[in-house]
Amino acid sequence: MQVVEAKGFSIPIVGLGTWMLRGRECARLTEQAIRIGYRHIDTAQMYDNEAAVGEGVRASGKRAEVMVATKVQPTSLAPHDLERSVKESLAKLRLDVIDLLLIHWPNPRVPLSETLGAMAKMKREGYVKQIGVSNFTVALLDEANRVSPEPLVCNQIECHPYLDQHKVIAACRKHGMAVVAYSPIARGNAKGDAVLERIGKAHGKSAAQVSLRFLVQQGIVVIPRTSKIERLVENLALFDFELSEAEMAEIGKLSRRNERIVDWSWSPNWD
Numbered sequence: 601m602q603v604v605e606a607k608g609f610s611i612p613i614v615g616l617g618t619w620m621l622r623g624r625e626c627a628r629l630t631e632q633a634i635r636i637g638y639r640h641i642d643t644a645q646m647y648d649n650e651a652a653v654g655e656g657v658r659a660s661g662k663r664a665e666v667m668v669a670t671k672v673q674p675t676s677l678a679p680h681d682l683e684r685s686v687k688e689s690l691a692k693l694r695l696d697v698i699d700l701l702l703i704h705w706p707n708p709r710v711p712l713s714e715t716l717g718a719m720a721k722m723k724r725e726g727y728v729k730q731i732g733v734s735n736f737t738v739a740l741l742d743e744a745n746r747v748s749p750e751p752l753v754c755n756q757i758e759c760h761p762y763l764d765q766h767k768v769i770a771a772c773r774k775h776g777m778a779v780v781a782y783s784p785i786a787r788g789n790a791k792g793d794a795v796l797e798r799i800g801k802a803h804g805k806s807a808a809q810v811s812l813r814f815l816v817q818q819g820i821v822v823i824p825r826t827s828k829i830e831r832l833v834e835n836l837a838l839f840d841f842e843l844s845e846a847e848m849a850e851i852g853k854l855s856r857r858n859e860r861i862v863d864w865s866w867s868p869n870w871d
């Protein structure tokens with residue numbers, strides 16, 4: 601598995617997204633993903649599946665090789681709440697440590713310095729290995745990197761061929777942070793896209809694989825989600841082909857549509 605290096609930490613470039621996966625199905629998919637080579641599993645308090653993810657990781661017998669990322673929800677970013685939340689996540693996961701802890705969404709009601717100070721404390725005390733953020737804008741990345749006592753290794757953002765994220769990607773790179781792409785196959789919309797299908801056909805690959813390869817080829821970590829075992833294999837088979845410069849440029853043009861899947865308008869009211 602290829603990795604993306606950020607501030608001395610290695611992030612496996614393909615991970616399994618688990619939003620919407622629950623219970624036995626989630627545990628089974630997590631276990632199977634690890635068995636076939638995934639080394640990065642993405643969960644969150646909000647997904648209500650940390651227990652199942654932990655079960656799948658343990659069942660794989662490869663805990664030591666796997667990076668598990670979870671996220672603190674925006675209503676738990678005050679220091680005391682964050683500490684409680686991290687301990688709850690660990691109890692649900694039933695793992696020794698959280699490999700990567702992210703702020704799920706920024707919450708303007710809690711000063712970033714307080715949240716990041718609490719995350720650094722959890723790291724120093726051995727509850728988490730590394731910390732990072734998600735859904736941070738360019739301005740928030742500048743502030744976070746200025747005030748964080750510990751290095752921030754990544755920003756997990758919506759990223760796929762239909763969205764222009766070049767400004768926030770450049771900001772991540774300026775700060776030495778990895779970009780982790782969520783919804784990397786545009787929630788399944790890549791399938792059936794005329795451009796991606798045509799390019800895929802030329803390589804004997806699916807449109808979803810082209811969407812993922814487009815990101816991976818730029819050094820962006822991808823965390824596609826699937827509920828189907830056969831698609832676990834498909835979404836990992838990205839390293840036996842390469843997109844040409846012309847193909848990368850053609851896919852890059854799809855971002856002119858600038859279509860966001862995740863609606864940010866629900867986020868401001870965190871009370």
Ligand SMILES: NC(=O)c1ccc[n+]([C@@H]2O[C@H](COP(=O)([O-])OP(=O)(O)OC[C@H]3O[C@@H](n4cnc5c(N)ncnc54)[C@H](OP(=O)(O)O)[C@@H]3O)[C@@H](O)[C@H]2O)c1
Pocket residue numbers: 616617618619620642643704734735756757781782783784785786787788789791806808809823824825826827828831834835862
């Ligand atoms: N930080 C955040 O705020 C945030 C927000 C959103 C998501 N995330 C994370 O990112 C992960 C991935 O994003 P996502 O779940 O929004 O979207 P996604 O991974 O882009 O797409 C998932 C959808 O695509 C389908 N799919 C998967 N593989 C496919 C393939 N090879 N061909 C065709 N369709 C395929 C899946 O259906 P089947 O199940 O039928 O395969 C599912 O409906 C999440 O699960 C979560 O872990 C984080």
